[in-house]
Amino acid sequence: MGGAATGSQTRPPSAGSSAPAHIGTDPRADDHDPALPPRIALLGNPNTGKTTLFNRLCGLRHKTSNFPGTTLEARLGRLRLDGQPVAGGPRSDCCGQDDAAPVTAHEPGARRDSVAGADLELIDLPGIYSLELDSGDSDICRRVLLGEAAPRGDRAAPPDGLCVVLDAASLGRNLMMAGEALRRRLPTVIAVNMIDLARRQGLSIDGPKLAELLGCRVVLISARTGEGLTTLRAALADLRIPTRTAPGGVGEAGAAAVRRWADEIYAQVGDLSDPAGGAPWDALTDRLDRVFTHPVGGILSFAIIMAALFYTLFVLAKYPMGWIEWIFNQLGSLITTVMPDGVLQDLLANGVVAGISGTVVFLPQICLLFFLISLLEDTGYLARAAFVMDRALRPFGLPGHSFVPLLSSHACALPGIMATRAIPDPRERLATILVAPFMTCSARLPVYVLVTTILFGDRPGMAALAFVGCYALGILAGVLSALLARRTILRGKSRPMCLELPTYKLPSVRTALITTWDRGWVFVKKAGTNIMMICIVLWWLGSYPHVQPPQQAVQLREQAQQLREHRAVIEAPNGSVEPVSQDLAASIDAEAQRLEAANAKSHSFMGRAGKAVEPVFRPLGYDWRLTIGVLTSFAAREVFVSTMAVVLAGEDTTDVAEAGVFHQIKSATRDDGVTPVFSAATCWSLLVFFVLAMQCLPTLAVTAKESGHVKWALLQLGWMSAVAYGAAALVYRLAS
C-alpha cells in the first residue's frame, strides 16, 4: 500500500483560516433561517468514503470510486430523521460525550431542539488533505466552514455541524484532518469509516478512547456495508461542540504540531492486535503493486487489461444487441402492419423507430463498458494506472495530476475538464483542458462499434483491436498536442505528481450496477428525447419537398409493367407463369424504387444542404449522406448512427423492419447504386475523424468557462478539427 503525500504548497498564512473561527458559540445561532434544515458538512481526506456515506445517508447515488478526488463539487442532500432513533436509540458503536443522555435545547453546545425529529441537510465536500493547502478544493472547504460560500441562492453561513470522515485503515494520517476540524469549534462528530476493511487488515481501533481524546462523539462505521449508520444518524441529530481541541498555528510549525498530536492519539487508540490478519492482504497488495506499478510491466498490464476489457465487451454485448435490434424490427413491422400507408407511418417507421434503434442498439455496449470500468475502478487498480501513466505523461509536458481528468474524459469530456481544477499550475491546467476532448468519450462508442463491425464483421478480436487502436490514437493525439502547446503557447516545467494509492478492495457489484444504471438511463433518456427529436427533424427535412421521379425510374417502371403484361399473355394458354419474367419484373421495380427514393432524398431539403457541403468532405471520402451524418454529429457524436439510419432508410429495397437498421446502413450504396456508402477506406477515414474531431458543443462551452476565455475554446475547435480533417483525408488516401 502506498503512503500519502500531497505535494501541494502550503497556503500562505491568513488570519481567517488558521485562527479558531467560532469558539464556544453556535455559529449559525443568529443568522440561521428557521425555514432551512440544519446543515452538516462532510469533511475528510480524499477516498475516505465521504460520498459513499453521503449516498447511504441521503438515499442518493452520486458517483463514488476507489480513487482519490472523485468528488469535484460540493453536493447537497437531505437526511431524513423521521422514524430514526434520535436519542436513546442503539448506540453500540457510538463513543463519546453523554451517549445515553437525552438531547435538550438548553445544554451548552447542544443543537436547537428543532433538530430532533426534523431533517438535516448534508453537504458533501471534496476530499482534501488539509484545510490549509493552497488548492481549489481546500479553498472551497475553508470557505464553506467560514460561512463565506454557500450553494447558489442560499445566504452564506457556516454549517451547523461537521461530520469528519476518517479512513480507519489510515487513521494516523487522517487524524490530522480531524485536528484541523476540531480547531474550527463547530459541533462535530467523527465517523471512522471502512472499519470492516481495517478489521480485515488486523487493525483494531479503540473507539471510546478516541472519543475521550478528541472530546467529541466517535462512530465506527462502514458506509459500504451500512454498519454503524443508525448510530451515526443519531449522533448527527445530536451534535455537540467538542470539549477538546488540537494544537495549531500557521505554516510548517502548525502542521508539525498537528502531526505530532495525531501521532500521539493514534499510538493510544490504534492497535495492530492481529498482525497475522493483515499480513496476507498486505503481501497480496505488495505483489500486485510490484507488477502494476512497474515502469514496463505496469504499462504492459494496463494495455492487456484494457484489451481484455474491450474483447469481453464485444463478445458479450452482441447477444443483447441482437435482442434489441429484433425488438425494434418487430416494432417497425407492427407499425407498417397496423397503420395505413402514408406520411405518419413513414415518420414512425423510418424516422422515429429507425432513428432510435440506431442509437439504443448500442446500449448493451455502453452499459457493459461502464460496468466493467466501475468494477476496475473499485478495485483500486486505476490509481496504479495513474501512477504508471505519470511517467509516460511528464515528457509531454503534462503533470501526473492530468491523468485523472484525462481518465474522466474517457467517460465524458465535461467532468474531465472540470476535474482539471485539481491541477495547481494554470498552464498545465490549460494544456490539459485543451487536449481532454481527444480522449475517447462514451458518445463516440456507437460510431466506433458501427464502423468496426462493418469493417470486421464476426471477428471480435480484430474489432476489439481496432477499438483499442481508437483509444490509443486519441491518447496519442492528446499528448502530442499537449507537447506542442507546452513547447509554444504554454511553456513551463511540469510538476511531479503525488497520489495516494488506495487499498485494493473487492469491487462492489452494487456500486457498479448503480453506475451502469445511471449511465444507461442517461443514454436511453437522450435517445428518447434529443436523438428522437433530431431524427424527426431529419426525417421531415429528408422527406420534403416532393419531386417528380427521375426519367430512368419511370422507364424502369414501364418495363416492369410490360413484363407483367407479357406474363399475363403467357399465363393464358397453359395456365403457368414464366418465372424469369416474374423475377425480372420484381427486380426492375426494386431498382426503380431505389432510384426514386435516392432521387427524393437527394432533392429534399436535407439532400440539398448535404450536397452544398459535400465538396468540403469529399477528400475524406464522404458523400452527401455521410456529410449530413458528420454535420449532425457536431450537436452530439452519437447522433451520427441515428442520422445515418434515417438518411439511408428507404434507399435499400429491403425493408427496415425485415433486415434491421444495421443491415440498411451497411448495404447502402451511393448515388451510382454500386459503391457502398461505407467502403473500407471510408470506414477508416470515419474512425480517424471521429477519434480526433471536436464534435461537442457543451464541451466547447465548458472549455470557454473553465479556461476563462472563449479564445481557448475556439483554439480547441480549430486545432482538433484541422487535425481530424487532415488525418482522415490522409487515411482515406492511403486506404483507397
Place this chain on the structure above:
Amino acid sequence: MTLPIHDWQFWVATGIFLFAAAWLLRGVVPIPFLSRRARRRKRGERRATLTVGGKPVDR
C-alpha cells in the same frame, strides 16, 4: 417540387417536426414551456454550486 399541403398527414407531421425543432432549440431560444430552467424549478431541484456573494467561487 411541391409540398403536399392538401394531405392532412403532412400537417400533422409538420406540427411534430416544428415541436421537435423547438425542443432542440430550447437551449438557444427561450421557449417558456420547454426551457430547462423552468422544468428544473418545477421539480424543486437545487444546485449545489457554491457561491461567494452570489458569484461562483473562483477556483
